[in-house]
Every structure is written in C-alpha cells, then in structure tokens.
Amino acid sequence: MKTQIARLMQPKKLLTAMAVASSLALAGCAATQTSKTVDTGSFSVPAYQKVTLSNGLTVYMMPQHEVPLITVDAIVRAGAVNDTTAGVAEMTATGLMLGAGGKSKLEIEQEVDFLGASLSSGAGKEGSYISSDFMAKDADKMLPLIKDMLVSPDFDATEFDKLRQREIAGLSQAKESPRAVISRYFDKLVFAEHPYGNATSGNSESLAELTIPQLRAFHKSYYQPSNTAISVVGDFEPAQMKVKLEKLFLNWQDSEPVTLVDLSKDLPKFDEADVLLVDKPDAIETTFLIGGMGISRDNPDFVGLTVVNTVLGGRFTSWLNDELRVNAGLTYGARSGFSAYSAAGTFKISTFTQTVTTKETIDLALKTYARLWQQGLDQATLDSAKAYVKGQFPPKYETSGQLVGLMTDMYLYGFDDAFINEFQAKVDGLTLEESKRLIDTYFPKQNLQFVIIGNAAKIAPIAKEHGKVKQVSITEVGFGG
Amino acid sequence: MKRYTKALLLSIGLLLAAPMAQATQAKDIQSFTLDNGMKIMVLEDSSIPNANMYLFWKVGSRNEVPGITGISHFFEHMMFNGSKKYGPKMFDRTMEAAGGANNAYTTENLTVYTDWFPANALETIFDLEADRIENLDINEQMVESERGVVASERLTGLENSNWRVLQEELKGAAFRAHPYSWSVIGHESDIAAWTLEDLTEYHKTYYAPNNAVVVIAGDVKLAEVKQLADKYFAPIPAQAPPRAVKTVEPLQKGERRVFVQKASVSTPNVMLGYHIPATSNADYYALDLLSSILTTGNSSRMYQGLVDKQVAIQVDTYMPMSFDPNLFYVMGVANPGVTAPELEDAMISEINRVARDGVTVEELEKVKNIKLMGFYRAMETINGKANTIGTYELFFGSFDKLFNAPEAYNKVTPEDIQRVAQTYLKRANRTVAVLAATEEADQ
Numbered sequence: 071m072k073t074q075i076a077r078l079m080q081p082k083k084l085l086t087a088m089a090v091a092s093s094l095a096l097a098g099c100a101a102t103q104t105s106k107t108v109d110t111g112s113f114s115v116p117a118y119q120k121v122t123l124s125n126g127l128t129v130y131m132m133p134q135h136e137v138p139l140i141t142v143d144a145i146v147r148a149g150a151v152n153d154t155t156a157g158v159a160e161m162t163a164t165g166l167m168l169g170a171g172g173k174s175k176l177e178i179e180q181e182v183d184f185l186g187a188s189l190s191s192g193a194g195k196e197g198s199y200i201s202s203d204f205m206a207k208d209a210d211k212m213l214p215l216i217k218d219m220l221v222s223p224d225f226d227a228t229e230f231d232k233l234r235q236r237e238i239a240g241l242s243q244a245k246e247s248p249r250a251v252i253s254r255y256f257d258k259l260v261f262a263e264h265p266y267g268n269a270t271s272g273n274s275e276s277l278a279e280l281t282i283p284q285l286r287a288f289h290k291s292y293y294q295p296s297n298t299a300i301s302v303v304g305d306f307e308p309a310q311m312k313v314k315l316e317k318l319f320l321n322w323q324d325s326e327p328v329t330l331v332d333l334s335k336d337l338p339k340f341d342e343a344d345v346l347l348v349d350k351p352d353a354i355e356t357t358f359l360i361g362g363m364g365i366s367r368d369n370p371d372f373v374g375l376t377v378v379n380t381v382l383g384g385r386f387t388s389w390l391n392d393e394l395r396v397n398a399g400l401t402y403g404a405r406s407g408f409s410a411y412s413a414a415g416t417f418k419i420s421t422f423t424q425t426v427t428t429k430e431t432i433d434l435a436l437k438t439y440a441r442l443w444q445q446g447l448d449q450a451t452l453d454s455a456k457a458y459v460k461g462q463f464p465p466k467y468e469t470s471g472q473l474v475g476l477m478t479d480m481y482l483y484g485f486d487d488a489f490i491n492e493f494q495a496k497v498d499g500l501t502l503e504e505s506k507r508l509i510d511t512y513f514p515k516q517n518l519q520f521v522i523i524g525n526a527a528k529i530a531p532i533a534k535e536h537g538k539v540k541q542v543s544i545t546e547v548g549f550g551g
Numbered sequence: 552m553k554r555y556t557k558a559l560l561l562s563i564g565l566l567l568a569a570p571m572a573q574a575t576q577a578k579d580i581q582s583f584t585l586d587n588g589m590k591i592m593v594l595e596d597s598s599i600p601n602a603n604m605y606l607f608w609k610v611g612s613r614n615e616v617p618g619i620t621g622i623s624h625f626f627e628h629m630m631f632n633g634s635k636k637y638g639p640k641m642f643d644r645t646m647e648a649a650g651g652a653n654n655a656y657t658t659e660n661l662t663v664y665t666d667w668f669p670a671n672a673l674e675t676i677f678d679l680e681a682d683r684i685e686n687l688d689i690n691e692q693m694v695e696s697e698r699g700v701v702a703s704e705r706l707t708g709l710e711n712s713n714w715r716v717l718q719e720e721l722k723g724a725a726f727r728a729h730p731y732s733w734s735v736i737g738h739e740s741d742i743a744a745w746t747l748e749d750l751t752e753y754h755k756t757y758y759a760p761n762n763a764v765v766v767i768a769g770d771v772k773l774a775e776v777k778q779l780a781d782k783y784f785a786p787i788p789a790q791a792p793p794r795a796v797k798t799v800e801p802l803q804k805g806e807r808r809v810f811v812q813k814a815s816v817s818t819p820n821v822m823l824g825y826h827i828p829a830t831s832n833a834d835y836y837a838l839d840l841l842s843s844i845l846t847t848g849n850s851s852r853m854y855q856g857l858v859d860k861q862v863a864i865q866v867d868t869y870m871p872m873s874f875d876p877n878l879f880y881v882m883g884v885a886n887p888g889v890t891a892p893e894l895e896d897a898m899i900s901e902i903n904r905v906a907r908d909g910v911t912v913e914e915l916e917k918v919k920n921i922k923l924m925g926f927y928r929a930m931e932t933i934n935g936k937a938n939t940i941g942t943y944e945l946f947f948g949s950f951d952k953l954f955n956a957p958e959a960y961n962k963v964t965p966e967d968i969q970r971v972a973q974t975y976l977k978r979a980n981r982t983v984a985v986l987a988a989t990e991e992a993d994q
Contacts, residue, residue: 110650110669111600111770136598137927176850176859183848184913186920205924232861239864239887242817247711352814355703355710385652387643396640399699402707422707454648461650461669464599469931544815 126296148292157272171218343537361418362514588761602769621737
C-alpha cells in the first residue's frame with residue numbers, strides 16, 4: 071500500500087516543504103495570492119423524511135433505488151458515557167443478539183445468514199445501535215427481528231456467559247496490537263474521570279463483574295422510543311414503510327424518564343504536559359499519539375477545521391506526512407484529526423516508527439505541528455485543501471450504509487442536512503484570516519498530552535523529555551486510568 | 552446510468568435464484584483497446600459528481616526472483632515520486648489541488664493504482680498518469696528515502712498483525728519453488744538492496760501499456776474518455792511482453808509445519824494453508840462457496856464448531872484470487888486455556904467433517920444468498936464497480952465472465968463442495984503454522 075489505513079506521523083526537512091509551498095503559490099498566480107476556487111461539481115444530500123411516530127420514536131427514511139437492498143440502523147441515545155459498570159452499554163447492545171421474540175441466538179443467526187443479510191449490534195461513547203442490511207424482498211422478515219431485539223431481548227444466561235468470556239479474551243488479544251488500543255489509552259488520559267474517558271469495551275475486571283440484571287436495568291432505562299431513532303435507506307416506498315413501522319412498534323411505549331448526563335460539565339483542563347508510557351517489552355516499533363481537547367460535533371467551525379487539519383495531517387501531502395514519511399522516511403504514515411462527540415472531543419497527531427528513531431520522530435512531529443503558529447497557511451495551500459475536501463466529500467455519502475450513518479449521527483449529535491447542503495459553500499468561504507483564527511482558537515498548543523506505546527526500557531528517557539510520565543504495562547487491566 | 556446498474560444487478564440476482572437467459576446489459580460496460588495494447592473499460596454512472604480511474608498492472612510478487620523480492624511493491628511506492636512533467640511530490644500535489652485523492656496496492660499477482668476525483672478533473676488525471684507511465688524519473692535520493700518508508704510499512708505490519716507474521720512464515724514453507732513463497736513486501740535484506748538498474752528495468756518491462764487494464768467509472772462519457780485516452784495514453788509505446796512465470800510448484804507430498812514465537816501473543820494462533828488451483832480453474836466457485844460455508848456468519852460451520860464451543864475466539868478463511876495455483880487459508884485464534892494442538896485439531900475436524908459428510912442443500916443455498924448480497928454491496932459504489940469489472944477481466948480472462956459467474960455459482964452442488972474438500976483440504980496438501988508466546992517443550 072502506498073498509504074495506510076491508520077496513518078501516523080512526524081516532520082523533518084522544514085525548508086524543503088516551505089520551498090515547495092511557495093513555488094506553488096508563485097505558479098498559481100504570479101506574485102499575488104488571490105484565492106482560487108476549484109469547481110468540484112454540485113452535491114446535496116438525497117431527499118429524506120424525518121417523522122416522529124405516535125409513541126415518540128424518530129424515523130428517518132431515504133429511498134435509494136440503485137440496488138434492491140435496504141439498510142436499517144436503530145440508534146439508542148446511550149453509550150459508554152452512561153456506564154455505571156465499565157462496559158455495560160456495550161454488553162447490553164451486544165447482548166441484544168443473544169435471542170429475542172421466541173427465537174434463540176442460533177435461530178436468529180441462521181435466519182439472517184440464510185437471507186444473505188447482515189445484522190449486528192454494539193455501542194459507542196454516546197449511542198447503542200443495531201445495524202442491518204438485507205434484500206428489499208426480505209423486509210417483512212428482518213424488520214420484526216430488529217424490533218424484537220430492540221424492544222424485548224432475552225439476555226439468555228448461557229449465551230451471556232459465553233459472550234462475556236469471548237469479550238474478555240478479545241481485550242487481551244486487542245492489546246497485542248498497539249494500534250488497536252492506543253486511542254482508548256488516549257481518551258482516558260485526556261478525559262480522566264469524565265464520562266468521555268470511559269472505554270466502550272470496559273475492561274477484563276469490570277466485564278467479569280457484570281450481571282444480567284445490570285443489562286436488563288440498562289436496557290429498561292435507555293431503550294425507549296423517545297430515546298431512539300430508526301433510519302431506513304434503500305429500495306422501498308416511504309409511505310408504506312412508515313405504516314409498516316408504525317404498526318410494528320405500536321405497543322412500544324416509554325417506561326420511565328431517561329436519565330441524562332450533562333457531558334458539558336467538568337471537562338478537564340490541563341496544567342501540565344502528561345505522558346502515558348505504555349510498556350510493551352517485545353515491541354519492535356514505537357506507536358504514539360500527541361494532542362489534547364478538540365471540539366464538539368455541532369461546533370459551527372467544524373467544516374473550517376476539517377480544511378485546516380487537511381493541511382496539517384489530513385491527506386497524503388499534509389505537512390505531517392510530507393515531513394515524517396516523504397522527506398524523512400521515518401514512518402509509513404503520519405496524520406492528525408479531530409474526533410468530535412456531542413459535548414467535547416479530542417485532537418490528536420498520530421504515527422509510529424522504529425524503536426531507534428523514536429526521539430527523532432517525536433521531535434519532528436512537534437516541530438511540524440508548531441508550523442501552524444509559526445508559519446500559518448498560505449493561499450495556494452489553503453485553496454488546494456479546499457478543493458481536496460470538497461472533491462472527496464460526495465463519495466462519503468454514496469452507499470445506503472453511509473447515508474444511514476449520516477442520519478444516525480444527525481440524531482445523536484444534533485445537526486441537520488445543512489451540514490451536507492452548505493458544506494461546499496462553507497469550504498469555499500474559508501479565508502486565510504479565518505484559518506488563523508481557527509488555529510489560534512482550537513488546536514491545542516500548551517500542555518500537550520502524549521500516549522507512547524513501545525519498549526519502555528529503551529524509550530523511557532525520551533518520554534521524560536515531553537512531560538510528567540506515568541508508566542503502565544500494556545498487559546495491566548484497563549487503559550491506564 | 553443508475554438504471555443500467557440496477558438492471559445488471561437484478562439480472563444477476565435472478566440468475567442466482569433461477570438460471571435464465573444471458574443478461575443483455577454486458578454491452579453497457581463499454582471497452583476499447585488502444586493500438587499500443589492498453590485496454591480501457593468505461594462505466595458511465597452519474598449518481599455522484601465523481602469518477603475514478605483504476606489502473607491494473609499485471610505485475611506482482613510472482614514476477615520477482617530471489618534478490619529482488621518486494622520490488623513490485625517498492626515500485627508501487629516509486630510511481631509517486633516524480634516524472635518528467637510532474638516532478639518530485641507534484642503527482643500528489645497536483646491531484647489533491649484538483650480535488651482528487653489516490654492510493655495503490657500490490658498483491659502477489661497485480662499492482663493496482665486507484666484515483667478518486669471530481670469528474671471534471673478527468674483530464675488532469677489522464678495527464679498525471681500518462682506522465683508517470685512514460686517518463687518516470689527514478690533517482691537515487693528518492694529511492695533511499697522510500698526504502699525507509701517501506702521498511703516502516705513492513706515493521707508496522709509485523710508489530711500490529713499476527714496474520715502478517717504467520718502468513719509470511721506459512722508461505723515460505725508451503726512454496727519451495729514458486730514465487731508465492733515470499734511475502735509481497737519482500738525480505739528485509741532485499742528491501743535494503745534494490746539498485747537503480749533493477750528499478751529502471753522493472754519499470755520498462757512491466758509498466759508498458761500492453762501490460763495494463765484501465766477501468767474508469769463514474770460521471771464521465773465514453774466519448775470524452777476515448778478522446779483523452781487517444782491524447783494521453785495512445786502515444787506511449789508498447790514493449791515486448793514480460794517473461795512468463797514458468798515455475799510450477801511441485802506436488803506437496805506430506806504435511807509441513809512451522810512455529811513462530813512472539814512474547815506478547817496472549818493465546819496461540821493457528822493458520823492452515825492448503826494448495827488449490829488458480830482462479831481460472833472450474834473448481835474456483837465450489838472452493839469459494841466452501842470458504843463461506845466454513846466461516847461466513849455466526850451460523851457457519853467453524854463459528855458453530857469452534858467459537859460457540861469456546862475453543863476459539865476468532866476463525867476465518869481466505870482464498871485470494873490468483874493467476875497461478877495458490878493457497879486456501881484457514882486461521883484461528885485460541886480461546887484462553889486452549890492449546891495450539893487443541894485448536895488445530897478442532898479446525899481440521901470441521902474441515903474433515905465436510906469432506907466426510909458433505910454439506911446440506913440449505914447450507915449451499917444460504918452461501919449463494921450471501922454471495923449475492925456481497926455482490927450488491929460491492930456494486931453500490933463507483934469504486935466497487937470499477938474494482939469488480941477489472942478483477943473479472945484479469946482473473947477470469949474477460950469482464951464478460953462477470954455475467955457468467957452467477958451461473959457458475961448456481962451450478963455448484965453439495966457433491967461438488969464435498970469433492971473439493973476431499974481433493975484439496977487434506978493432510979498431505981497442508982502446511983500448518985503456529986504462533987504463540989512460547990513453543991511447547993519436547994516430551
């Protein structure tokens with residue numbers, strides 16, 4: 071692969087990149103830096119309906135007739151931020167698959183597989199979901215199944231014990247790959263005791279303590295129609311689908327008030343640079359993240375920040391990838407990005423390198439990051455990033471699965487289709503002055519937070535150069551809290 | 552072209568459900584061949600204002616020899632490092648400034664370049680690709696920095712993927728003659744050793760228009776593509792065809808085994824590799840369906856027999872499309888407390904059960920439905936369409952085979968599944984690779 075699924079980061083030959091940037095500017099428009107808008111074609115979100123059923127259930131429907139498939143996502147507004155015991159949201163969601171509506175786990179799986187369909191469930195920080203796609207002709211088989219799982223799961227005891235055991239084993243296995251777990255350590259470092267620090271997966275000790283009554287209680291508290299949305303995209307007729315869903319969910323009623331967590335409260339502030347050093351004695355490379363607090367998903371500057379981050383670490387020619395990979399050959403990939411939730415988020419730079427080049431790579435990452443303030447963006451680079459972001463936007467909303475995900479996010483994070491339909495105009499409107507304001511306002515500059523996974527015997531002295539170090543073993547329970 | 556696409560898919564669906572007359576929509580995939588031998592296929596689809604170009608080059612690690620292993624993949628990297636008109640870094644900078652993005656991948660058989668862009672950047676993409684096909688500048692400084700990148704890619708694969716670690720060792724044991732023996736990324740010492748001459752020769756031989764298939768899908772018109780292909784690709788001269796890969800892997804005459812130690816592995820991983828014929832063989836379809844019967848979905852044989860019974864926490868099968876006879880992989884990760892031999896026995900037991908008792912008609916119907924859904928999902932995007940069309944063109948000899956595939960799957964019977972399991976998934980034809988924190992001691 072030329073690039074990699076999870077690119078990571080850091081810079082080296084500053085002068086080279088600066089020279090290229092200024093030559094681009096000159097080539098673009100002689101001596102002046104007039105902005106240049108690239109026409110990438112027009113794109114708007116396909117028509118959809120949002121309705122509320124009589125029991126309070128929110129339904130999004132978007133017909134798409136390209137292939138004879140239907141994709142359905144049910145999303146419940148409850149996730150790891152609502153955990154009382156770590157992992158209860160995830161185990162409740164995964165537990166929906168363990169039998170429902172008079173059918174055992176195996177019977178459900180056999181039926182779904184026989185139709186060639188997919189059906190899965192899980193949880194994130196703020197939402198729990200059931201996700202499915204199937205042939206349009208099978209809607210009357212799949213929709214009742216999804217409803218039974220959502221409304222009246224069995225939480226079969228034997229199956230629950232097996233699921234829990236698999237999940238605990240899976241946690242150990244995940245820790246064999248630094249890339250698979252590093253973000254969990256980072257969220258814990260940044261958010262600490264705030265609910266956003268909760269690892270969705272829980273940990274081996276908390277999962278061992280979980281009981282079926284806890285799952286039932288979590289389900290009863292949050293899986294209620296007024297706290298749930300169902301999104302349907304694909305080959306169907308909306309009026310008929312609405313009737314179908316109304317009938318299917320007729321008897322599902324709210325049972326109790328939903329307990330809300332105020333996630334905007336008690337967000338941490340950093341008064342020092344912290345380093346979480348995660349020791350993996352047989353590591354052959356060092357994997358690390360650097361960052362801090364980011365933004366919430368409904369931030370009005372979300373689109374502008376996407377463009378600015380594209381320059382820093384959001385594409386192949388970004389500063390981070392150019393310096394760390396292309397100029398220095400220190401890594402296979404380096405990148406940066408914002409992860410945005412409903413009330414907060416993180417920003418992080420990520421990359422990896424051989425153990426022996428750890429110091430050089432971290433230093434170069436920080437030096438490149440500092441260019442945001444020392445040098446800022448130039449017009450040609452900004453124009454290019456704007457064209458790139460616009461040009462790559464439509465394929466993000468091409469499939470039924472992607473469009474279902476969009477509507478689910480709209481429900482969970484409280485934005486609407488203006489995000490899509492005004493996207494191009496917002497990108498086009500971003501100026502150099504505005505980009506400077508975004509850099510100064512949102513990119514963490516002081517007291518950076520580091521997670522470094524590698525061979526501590528060799529890299530501990532390097533970790534110390536960047537802040538107050540806490541060292542844990544990767545095999546310890548949990549993610550460094 | 553949405554209308555076309557749906558018609559094509561429906562006809563395939565019907566074929567799978569009940570064979571019917573050959574679909575007529577094959578004509579909607581339009582193709583032409585330039586005088587220099589480059590074949591170009593076009594699928595018009597205006598569902599989004601974007602298009603893509605996929606360039607399939609018939610070169611992969613199977614075209615390498617010891618001493619230059621990994622050079623196909625390394626070359627993939629070099630193709631981004633500058634040519635005559637667009638110098639160092641300018642391929643990516645120019646494409647991104649026009650709203651486009653790209654990537655590439657190398658396999659045992661192919662090197663594939665993918666460009667994704669707003670449709671109105673089509674000419675820029677042609678210009679960029681033509682420049683690097685005809686005039687790549689291979690210079691020493693670029694080669695040196697790119698070696699570091701590839702070394703890092705190799706390292707991070709081994710750090711983060713047990714599959715990569717095991718597969719590399721398994722291939723080395725399963726093949727003793729054929730170039731499938733080494734990993735696509737190549738041996739560490741070879742990565743350090745490529746010369747400029749190796750690379751220059753490789754480019755001239757394999758990046759000739761007569762060695763490529765190009766697929767363009769999206770919001771484009773055939774006439775426009777033809778005009779641009781004439782302008783940019785047609786002037787690139789053809790070359791003598793590359794040498795054929797002549798080595799035939801000798802028949803395996805008994806089980807082979809390898810062990811890999813890695814301290815941080817929490818429970819043993821087991822991978823089995825069985826020699827199977829090339830994709831062009833008629834048994835491909837039965838083997839592909841067998842693969843699904845074993846591991847697709849929680850109702851599959853190996854999920855039920857291993858994961859549900861808490862012998863494994865994960866099982867999978869993998870069967871790459873392949874020009875030459877290759878391997879059918881089966882991989883499992885042990886549940887805590889389960890030893891490598893126990894996991895291996897359980898995996899083999901499920902395979903042997905198919906060989907001994909066969910499969911049911913219902914099981915077979917199930918996996919045919921799963922294949923159909925997978926096909927629909929792939930054809931939901933312009934990228935999926937381009938990739939599917941190109942893949943059929945290369946591995947089955949013609950994209951027309953896309954229209955024969957449903958019938959071929961449909962013809963497979965439970966007896967065929969049992970026969971291929973008996974023929975190929977047997978002990979003497981098997982290599983076993985085990986990865987664990989410690990090797991079991993001698994008794």
